[in-house]
Amino acid sequence: MNILFAGKSDFNYNRVQVLLSGLKKIPNVNIDYFSIPKRSSFDKNKFQLKADWADYIFIPPFRHKDVGFIKNHTKTPVIFDPLISKYLTKLDYGHFWKLPIKFFLDKIPFQKADVLLTDTKAHREYFIRKFSLNRDKVYHLYIGSDTDLFFPDEESNDKKKIFTVGFYGSFVPLQGVKKIIEAANILKDHIDIKFELIGGGYTFKKAKQKSEKYGLSNIRFRGRVEYNELNEIINSFDVCLGIFGDSEKANLVIPNKIYHYASIGKTIITRESTAIKEIFTNRENIILIENTATDLANAILKAKENSLLLKTLGTNAYQLILKSYNSVQIANHLLNIIAEFEKSSKTTK
Incomplete structure (x- = not known):
């Protein structure tokens, strides 16, 4: 061929x-x-x-x-x-x-x-x-996912006091970054939870302005990074965020990042959609939520408080990629x- x-x-x-x-x-x-x-x-x-x-x-x-x-x-x-x-x-x-x-x-x-x-x-x-x-x-x-490029790195999973909620992607409406900012605001009094956002684009400026309006110190905007840096960065996250847009498009796609997170064996939280359920199963290899900032914040808290759930979901997502994707x-x-x-x-x- x-x-x-x-x-x-x-x-x-x-x-x-x-x-x-x-x-x-x-x-x-x-x-x-x-x-x-x-x-x-x-x-x-x-x-x-x-x-x-x-x-x-x-x-x-x-x-x-x-x-x-x-x-x-x-x-x-x-x-x-x-x-x-x-x-x-x-x-x-x-x-x-x-x-x-x-x-x-x-x-x-x-x-x-x-x-x-x-x-x-x-x-x-x-x-x-x-x-x-x-x-x-x-x-x-x-x-x-290319598992030669995205894979678990145990050295990045050392015990740490801060629980890192990570996201990467282009800041376009599909991503629904606004809800991530609102969830961070809900969780702002949890000083051991920090958000790390990677990427830039259409709504990046508005996202930063919203964060500043709320006076949030629990969000770090890292901007764009090189593609070859993503594996190391994602490995440092405790839980990874998918997409939270409200559009029809958000219901139809499974973005790159979801496969990357799973390939690294991370627990994923994302909005429930028709597309995501074609591959992933809620509470088996992913956490699917109703698309609100409150549900996102609650899901983050529950994940943080249940280390066994984190490990199980991450391992199952990793095995799913190795076996089929x-x-x-x-x-x-x-x-x-x-x-x-x-x-x-x-x-x-």
């Missing part, structure tokens, strides 16, 4: 790195790359040589604009892994005036791709319904999707 990863960028994004890590460990799978930084300098002949070599062309997340361009230059089947809907993202931000154009910026490449991937079953159903897509071409492929498992799932697509294509001919 020869797979060409092609597009303008985003070969280094987490989703792609998990797939590449797994694919490289599977015999008889060959990988190549073709970057298209500028269409004005696009080398058509070089691309066609690589495209003819490939059995499939994989277009990475966010590269909606590359689908039509690549399809115009090859007959090799194209797999598009958008990861997001531009329409749904703008809806999440409340940018309603942008929705009509974003709808078609999703629909056109989604229709042109031979195989369309989604990160959850819930997201798959949304794509099919919203954009009137052929069900037979849309497949779910969970993100998973490591990079090789995810890569094999992609190959199974390709096999299913080929079988379906022969049937319809």
Whole structure:
């Protein structure tokens, strides 16, 4: 199986790195790359040589604009892994005036791709319904985790007096950081509980302002960090926070961080959603809450007071990743999707 990863960028994004890590460990799978930084300098002949070599062309997340361009230059089947809907993202931000154009910026490449991937079953159903897509071409492929990069480090779990509640992510509406700040305010008198927030973005300034308004000294905003620092940082957390947005998008996704937390064996607290329950089970390998700051604060307190629960949930989450959602498992799932697509294509001919 020869797979060409092609597009303008985003070969280094987490989703792609998990797939590449797994694919490289599977015999008889060959990988190549073709970057298209500028269409004005696009080398058509070089691309066609690589495209003819490939059995499939994989277009990475966010590269909606590359689908039509690549399809115009090859007959090799194209797999598009958008990861997001531009329409749904703008809806999440409340940018309603942008929705009509974003709808078609999703629909056109989604229709042109031979195989369309989604990160959850819930997201798959949304794509099919919203954009009137052929069900037979849309497949779910969970993100998973590269356990070579995210793994437990026992040295980071030494006894300490401060209970650290950790979060990392882009500060976008999906994340619901506002509720984390409000939970920290509820717990501000618990001097042995501290919040550590990693990342930046759209709501970062508002989050800091809200924290300052409450006069909170139990939150540390660390800003953005390098990707290769995340494993060590997450290992230092006692409990890890997922997402708390109220939008439809928040109900449909399982973000990267959830897999990373689980891969490191950490107890995870996140909002209950349709997507999260596809993989995780409440009180078995995760803590799912009603999406309020009060419920979040209560869940943190209960986790802090029950060390056995912390250990059990973290261990179970870790085992779940090792068994079913490591990079090789995810890569094999992609190959199974390709096999299913080929079988379906022969049937319809």
